[in-house]
Amino acid sequence: MTEGGAVLAVVPTLGERVDTLGPALASVRAQEGVRTTLVVVVPPAAEEARRIAAEHGAVVIDDPKRGLSAAVNAGIAAANGETYFSWIGDDDELHPGGLATLVGLLESDPGAVVAFGACDYMDDRGQVFAVSRAGRWARRVLAWGPDLIPQPASLTRLDAMRSVGPYDEGLRFVMDLDMFLRLRKHGRYVSTQARVAAYRWHPDALTVANRGVSIAEAEGVKRRHLPSxxxxxARLWERPVRLAINVVSTRLSKRARKRRA
Structure with missing residues (x-):
C-alpha cells in the first residue's frame, strides 16, 4: 500500500447496464497500492444494480434523478476524508495499478490538481481498438479545441474541486470539460503515457449517440471560460474543431463496428 491520500471512486449508473457494471466495479476493487472508497449512485428501483454494488462492497447512494452531473455530485458528497476523486461510467474499466499510477503523479507534484493517463477505447465486447494518448497537448488545447482528457483515466484533488464548486447540473454532456476548465486556475495538470483505464465506445454511449448536441454544448462552455x-x-476556430471531432468520432465508430463484425 502506498502512502498518501485515499481515492474516492464514484460510479453513477441507472442500472440499465448490469452486464458491464460488475466488471466496472471489479476493476475499481482490484486496484492495488492505493486505498479506495467505492461509491455507486443508483436509482432505488434498480434492484439488480444495487445487488451488484453490494456484492462489490460499495457504498450505495440513491440517484437524485437530476441527471449525470447531479449523480456524480451526490457521490462526491459521500466523501469521508479521501484526498483524491475519480469517476467512471458503468461500462468503463480501470486497468490494474491505474489509480496508484495517477496518485503517484499527484503525490510527487503538490502543485498539480489533475493527473491523467492514456485511455484504451474498447468495443461492446471489451476488445481494445484504439488508444488515446494526448498527454500534455490535452491541457494546451482544452480552452479552444477538443477535450482530450479521458475522464475514466483522470484523477483530481478533492480540495481543488471543492474550491471551484460542484459539477454544473445544467450540463448534459460536457460537465467534465467545464470542471477541467475551472480547475486549470487552481494548479497544474500532469500526465503519463501509461494506459490506466478503458472507455467503452458503442452507439449507446452518451456523447457518441448525441455528438452534435454534445459539440454545441462544449462550444458554449468553452466560450464562457474565454476572456470577454x-x-x-471563437467562431473562427469552432468550425474546424467541430469538423475534426466529427472525423475522429466517425473513424472510431467505424473501427469499433469492424471489430464487432
Missing part, C-alpha cells in the same frame, strides 16, 4: 474580449472570435 476573445469570445466574439
Amino acid at each position: 474580449a476573445v469570445r466574439p472570435l
Whole structure:
C-alpha cells in the first residue's frame, strides 16, 4: 500500500447496464497500492444494480434523478476524508495499478490538481481498438479545441474541486470539460503515457449517440471560460474543431463496428 491520500471512486449508473457494471466495479476493487472508497449512485428501483454494488462492497447512494452531473455530485458528497476523486461510467474499466499510477503523479507534484493517463477505447465486447494518448497537448488545447482528457483515466484533488464548486447540473454532456476548465486556475495538470483505464465506445454511449448536441454544448462552455474580449472570435476556430471531432468520432465508430463484425 502506498502512502498518501485515499481515492474516492464514484460510479453513477441507472442500472440499465448490469452486464458491464460488475466488471466496472471489479476493476475499481482490484486496484492495488492505493486505498479506495467505492461509491455507486443508483436509482432505488434498480434492484439488480444495487445487488451488484453490494456484492462489490460499495457504498450505495440513491440517484437524485437530476441527471449525470447531479449523480456524480451526490457521490462526491459521500466523501469521508479521501484526498483524491475519480469517476467512471458503468461500462468503463480501470486497468490494474491505474489509480496508484495517477496518485503517484499527484503525490510527487503538490502543485498539480489533475493527473491523467492514456485511455484504451474498447468495443461492446471489451476488445481494445484504439488508444488515446494526448498527454500534455490535452491541457494546451482544452480552452479552444477538443477535450482530450479521458475522464475514466483522470484523477483530481478533492480540495481543488471543492474550491471551484460542484459539477454544473445544467450540463448534459460536457460537465467534465467545464470542471477541467475551472480547475486549470487552481494548479497544474500532469500526465503519463501509461494506459490506466478503458472507455467503452458503442452507439449507446452518451456523447457518441448525441455528438452534435454534445459539440454545441462544449462550444458554449468553452466560450464562457474565454476572456470577454476573445469570445466574439471563437467562431473562427469552432468550425474546424467541430469538423475534426466529427472525423475522429466517425473513424472510431467505424473501427469499433469492424471489430464487432
